[in-house]
Amino acid sequence: MMHNRTYIDIANLISYFKMTKLEQTHLITPAPRKPMKVVIAEHKFDGQNISDLPFARNEILEILRIPEEGWWVARNSLGMIGFIPSNYVREDPNLDDQRASRKSLSKQKLSSYHKQQNDRPFKHLIIPAIVKVVANRTPSVYDSKAITLKIGQLIHLTKIYANGICFGTNQETGKSGTFPFTYVKWTNQPIINPPPDPPPSSIIKENLPN
Template identity: 75%
Template structure:
């Protein structure tokens, strides 16, 4: 990256000659950082049962987002590198996305890998 720097941000150091920084080392650092950030949540086990720690009402314009109520259990099936999760609410059977920061991992076992079936009520 090449650009301008205000003169009051720099000073001349005695004994240092005009040396160019090796560009290869800078590019290697960038690529290694990118590789580390590709899977920031790799230590978490998925699928998992997570518990909602704060209420959340999503935007009306985001049809895929889930409403969360504190204490609900969610069967989490996907965790994206952006910090968004996909899961199914254990109480309502509704699936959708929600931020990672609104849930915490529990030690509850998952009996089967599929989310719970949606219960339909019939009116007769």
């Protein structure tokens, strides 16, 4: 988990941080440990100590460690971890296939959802708009389309491409060009003079400029 968000895979994480600043970003939850095996509960277990993991009959559990005979360290579907008595559960060779099938379907649904969102990732934003620069930015000398940004400047934004790059005109300098949307915030100021039309997406870089 990073930025209080959970990512289903590395591709999803990279996609999010293409359009998000990395300042003060840190890992707050490690990746879950891969289980040794999966078991199903044959009996209900209420727990005897605070370190135990209670579970219901027919509940599916993941075994993480086997530290001693008769007591295993398990994880339930909520991510809770604790000790369980091994004679209360049994292994079932079909459980892994069932879980894999459910995960596969879940990932397909998530993938379909993210694709729909990525088709129009900024549909909730009002465009055109007057936006305010919240972070200084000097573009690379190799990026001739980008404009310099200084905190407090107002930009007449007319386009946001699917990769998070915006096109707009700096009202202070009069220059038009591209910039990442993470460097500005929306304002309620009215639009007075229309800026030039943005270039087609085919000439905009697919990745955020350095």
